[in-house]
Amino acid sequence: MRVKALLLSLVLVLAVRGANPALNRILFAPTAYTLEKGEIVFSVYEVIFPSLTFGITDSFDVAGGMAFLPGISGFIDNFTMYYLAPKFRFYKTENLAISAGGLLVGVIGGGYEGFGYAVLTTGSVEKYFTVGLAMPFSGKETFSHMIMFLGGKLPLSSKFSLVGESYLITGLFTLISPGLRFSTGNLAVDLGVMYNIIGGGDKVPLPWFGFSYKFSI
16 A cells, blocks of 8 residues: 555554553554664565564664565566654653654665654553644645644553554545454554545545564563
8 A cells, every 4th residue: 555545644543551662652653652772573564565663772663574575467566665663752741752854665676755753652552642744745745734643542451452543634535444463462453444525536435554562582
């Protein structure tokens, strides 16, 4: 899926508490939290998009990965996608964190696009609200709209929490995605469905799958 579609999603999921293997993100959108130094999170999205996030310091982490996408004969050639997502937390108190970062997605031998963002998260690591602003960029196009994203987490039990995120941009479509994230120990597994509810584009539900595993070195 293109970055533009991901930037415009509205997501409602169930998430983990306890070990918090996905503390640095909601579903796709970032929180202002970063990994601690020496922590590593291995994630896979939609089965074919693997990612590793490294805690460089307690306030700076970097995620990255590559994915080979097979083409369709006569329509789309095979291509390899890469992605890089640094994040720096420059302010933190007991109930507030503020960070800035970005996501770069490109195709080897082709173009690239992504966004830079600033994000604020308030609350605790178990119960929080996140708001951020993002500016898309591309190697071929110029974007004139800022994107606001909102999200939060509300615990339901020792293993499940209600989490939601939304991307708001005037004149374009919005997706919703209810789903479930189950967690045990350092592992979190996501199952969900994305659905376009506002604006143009296809209105066919798309499945969402992801998982994260956190460990330390």
